[in-house]
Amino acid sequence: MTTRPPGIHWAPAVLVGRAARTAARLRKRGGGSAVPGLVVNKLSPGFLGSVLSHFPEGLVVVSGSSGKSTTTKMLVTVLEAHGKRIFTNPSTANISQGLTSALLERVSLTGRIDADMAVLEMDEGHGALLSPQFEARTVVLTNVMTDQIDRFHDSEKVLAYLRQIASRATDKLILNADDAMLMRLADAPPEVEESPQAPSRNHHADASDASDASTLQSLFDEAGPGPAQAPRGAGTPTVELFGVSEQVLAALPRGLGYAETTVARFDGGTMVTGVSGRSASIAFDGAIHEVGLPARGIHYAVDAAAALAAARSLLGDGFDAAVAVAAISAMPAVFGRGEVVTVQGKQVEFVLVQNPASFQLNVDELDEGLDQVLVAMGSDVADPSYFWPVDASRIGRARIVTGSKAQEMALQLIYQGVQVDEIEPDLAAALDRFLALPEPERGVKTIVFTADPMRRTRSHLGLAQ
Amino acid sequence: MTHRILQLFPELTNVNGDGENALALARRLEWAGADAEVVPLAEGDPAPGFSPAAVVLGSGVDSALERTRDALATLRGQLTGWLAADVPLLVVGTGVELLSRRVELPDGAIDGLGLVPGEATALPGRVAGDLVVDSAWGRLFGYENHGRGLTLDEGVTPLGGVVRGAGNGTGSDGIRLGSLFGTHLHGPVVARNPRFAMALVAAIAGDTIDAYAPGRADAVADAVNAATARRLDLS
Numbered sequence: 182m183t184t185r186p187p188g189i190h191w192a193p194a195v196l197v198g199r200a201a202r203t204a205a206r207l208r209k210r211g212g213g214s215a216v217p218g219l220v221v222n223k224l225s226p227g228f229l230g231s232v233l234s235h236f237p238e239g240l241v242v243v244s245g246s247s248g249k250s251t252t253t254k255m256l257v258t259v260l261e262a263h264g265k266r267i268f269t270n271p272s273t274a275n276i277s278q279g280l281t282s283a284l285l286e287r288v289s290l291t292g293r294i295d296a297d298m299a300v301l302e303m304d305e306g307h308g309a310l311l312s313p314q315f316e317a318r319t320v321v322l323t324n325v326m327t328d329q330i331d332r333f334h335d336s337e338k339v340l341a342y343l344r345q346i347a348s349r350a351t352d353k354l355i356l357n358a359d360d361a362m363l364m365r366l367a368d369a370p371p372e373v374e375e376s377p378q379a380p381s382r383n384h385h386a387d388a389s390d391a392s393d394a395s396t397l398q399s400l401f402d403e404a405g406p407g408p409a410q411a412p413r414g415a416g417t418p419t420v421e422l423f424g425v426s427e428q429v430l431a432a433l434p435r436g437l438g439y440a441e442t443t444v445a446r447f448d449g450g451t452m453v454t455g456v457s458g459r460s461a462s463i464a465f466d467g468a469i470h471e472v473g474l475p476a477r478g479i480h481y482a483v484d485a486a487a488a489l490a491a492a493r494s495l496l497g498d499g500f501d502a503a504v505a506v507a508a509i510s511a512m513p514a515v516f517g518r519g520e521v522v523t524v525q526g527k528q529v530e531f532v533l534v535q536n537p538a539s540f541q542l543n544v545d546e547l548d549e550g551l552d553q554v555l556v557a558m559g560s561d562v563a564d565p566s567y568f569w570p571v572d573a574s575r576i577g578r579a580r581i582v583t584g585s586k587a588q589e590m591a592l593q594l595i596y597q598g599v600q601v602d603e604i605e606p607d608l609a610a611a612l613d614r615f616l617a618l619p620e621p622e623r624g625v626k627t628i629v630f631t632a633d634p635m636r637r638t639r640s641h642l643g644l645a646q
Numbered sequence: 647m648t649h650r651i652l653q654l655f656p657e658l659t660n661v662n663g664d665g666e667n668a669l670a671l672a673r674r675l676e677w678a679g680a681d682a683e684v685v686p687l688a689e690g691d692p693a694p695g696f697s698p699a700a701v702v703l704g705s706g707v708d709s710a711l712e713r714t715r716d717a718l719a720t721l722r723g724q725l726t727g728w729l730a731a732d733v734p735l736l737v738v739g740t741g742v743e744l745l746s747r748r749v750e751l752p753d754g755a756i757d758g759l760g761l762v763p764g765e766a767t768a769l770p771g772r773v774a775g776d777l778v779v780d781s782a783w784g785r786l787f788g789y790e791n792h793g794r795g796l797t798l799d800e801g802v803t804p805l806g807g808v809v810r811g812a813g814n815g816t817g818s819d820g821i822r823l824g825s826l827f828g829t830h831l832h833g834p835v836v837a838r839n840p841r842f843a844m845a846l847v848a849a850i851a852g853d854t855i856d857a858y859a860p861g862r863a864d865a866v867a868d869a870v871n872a873a874t875a876r877r878l879d880l881s
Contacts, residue, residue, distance in 0.1 A: 327661060335707040337708065564662075566662050566663045566664075566834060588873065589870050592838070592863060592867055596837050598673075
């Protein structure tokens with residue numbers, strides 16, 4: 182590794198970061214979490230990589246189009262249940278400024294964090310940009326889905342990003358065996374690409390790409406080069422697989438939602454052999470385990486299989502299946518993912534949809550004939566066209582469609598035969614009216630939202646972010 | 647009679663939701679009182695044994711271009727026949743490219759079907775964002791996301807002139823050739839642009855229905871487009 186080890190030379194960066202954090206908090210209470218990271222990344226571009234690369238038991242990186250938050254939380258939970266002290270990042274801090282800010286919360290003046298291991302969720306594009314700066318003991322890749330096409334253009338570009346992240350794995354590469362694109366990484370072990378610092382400059386996306394990832398790239402460029410291309414870790418990482426059985430896949434009318442699904446199922450590894458409501462059967466080491474899930478849906482079962490595969494490989498002989506299964510089964514619902522909250526004395530279920538595949542999976546899990554649904558699409562969806570392949574007809578009736586993309590969402594719902602009672606782009610007004618409706622005759626009040634309205638909704642309702 | 651809207655290879659060409667224009671056409675026919683259904687044709691399926699009311703071909707990822715071209719090539723005879731019979735053919739993005747003579751790629755070019763008199767050539771850079779086109783059906787709004795443009799042969803009529811965005815990369819967008827309508831406006835161009843949709847529905851069903859009666863969805867589409875025009879500062 183060419184990253185600088187921890188030491189007192191990082192003290193100025195840490196102090197500047199803390200000062201920036203204080204300033205940001207004075208300016209905006211509870212806000213400004215990306216600012217300290219931005220400042221430190223600019224002043225000391227090697228800081229993030231140095232801290233990440235010097236945990237006693239190494240770094241684990243979780244990335245992929247969807248499921249990375251849940252997988253990360255599950256893995257952390259299992260490792261902690263085995264007595265490990267873990268540093269992790271909140272899912273809202275999975276890009277580099279946020280990561281650095283999260284590190285600054287815990288880091289000593291010498292750039293060390295008092296934890297055994299780091300388990301970090303990374304955004305695909307930002308993770309690829311950061312990849313030259315870190316070396317990870319284990320990389321877990323969840324899947325490749327059609328996602329944020331305005332930024333990523335197509336799934337090939339996402340795969341190119343993930344390939345770069347995977348190239349930093351020294352020990353284990355944990356892959357979704359059902360994802361045909363990820364399995365290309367298993368067939369041809371990822372090599373460091375010609376230009377690992379510029380994932381946005383492959384032939385699918387040129388320098389004119391105005392994504393936030395390339396903005397970030399220019400930040401690194403201005404700040405001077407990061408460490409020179411780090412040499413490859415010792416040896417090629419071993420590949421471990423997780424996925425679903427033939428029977429599970431056959432029972433899914435729309436499949437798993439990956440950009441490409443493998444033709445044949447795999448044997449061994451960590452395999453979901455059954456799923457029913459909030460419980461899944463997951464087979465590994467010759468036994469089938471019953472695992473409770475934080476929400477309904479096959480994708481949560483696959484996330485659990487990914488976390489169990491990673492935990493088994495990280496803990497080795499220390500892995501205790503009973504402890505791991507109990508830990509995952511006891512997890513509370515993840516924010517906005519089938520989470521039921523009580524607001525103003527009323528039960529409300531939150532359903533977060535991050536991309537077309539998760540929209541489809543989550544809509545398919547809704548109870549039929551719900552009579553109070555609010556749908557919110559926000560500015561995080563720059564181009565709603567690619568949500569059209571999602572068949573949202575199961576929603577049946579939307580009392581209010583809201584968010585800055587309310588009209589575009591409503592247009593899709595109307596064409597798909599959903600009754601749309603009202604279109605109200607003002608989210609706060611829509612939420613207040615929706616909550617004021619009398620208790621629903623069937624089911625609970627259900628809010629289906631994309632990431633940006635999820636944050637605004639939580640903030641408007643005074644819920645933890 | 648049921649109007650069957652043929653959706654070509656949606657598993658390869660619905661990345662941006664373009665294939666859903668088939669649903670939008672079917673819905674508009676139903677709203678006007680006609681029977682309609684979307685008939686998807688998957689790669690490897692035998693050619694349909696019926697003459698469709700309209701055909702929708704969307705856009706896919708570059709890695710699937712050759713596969714899609716090969717699938718289309720099995721329908722060459724049908725496509726030619728449908729165009730000769732004035733069956734409306736709505737084609738978007740890489741769909742138009744694959745119907746042209748040639749598609750330029752970073753590592754060489756591939757041949758298209760040659761039904762569209764032109765070639766797909768690389769733009770100076772990838773474009774992603776709003777695309778606004780002035781056409782025979784008024785101002786069309788939508789999004790584009792592509793790295794290649796379309797160079798039409800001399801004298802070939804585009805779908806319209808570009809007001810915002812890149813389109814073909816030559817100041818115009820798409821192609822209009824007989825009953826073929828090609829565009830870079832991806833996603834639900836039919837739903838988003840009611841007047842264009844009405845013209846297509848009229849071409850499908852003629853005077854048997856009132857294709858020009860606006861519905862509630864059209865007021866929503868108008869609101870989306872008015873907001874876009876304000877955001878883009880278009881008068």
